[in-house]
Amino acid sequence: MSRDDEFIAYMRAFEASMTHLGSCAACQNDQSCDAGQPIHADFMARQDAWSERVRAERGQP
């Protein structure tokens, strides 16, 4: 996946997670529902991957 694609996927996952969160009381209370759990898990995974990429890039001279 290219850098741009990875960033776009991260932003889409963020939006999906926020959109779900906005309409789900259970997820707002940190009790991810069955529908929300994979959406939030995907967002966290993409966020981790993105932070890892940025960290690796900063480590380059």
Ligand SMILES: [Zn+2]
């Ligand atoms: Zn939910």
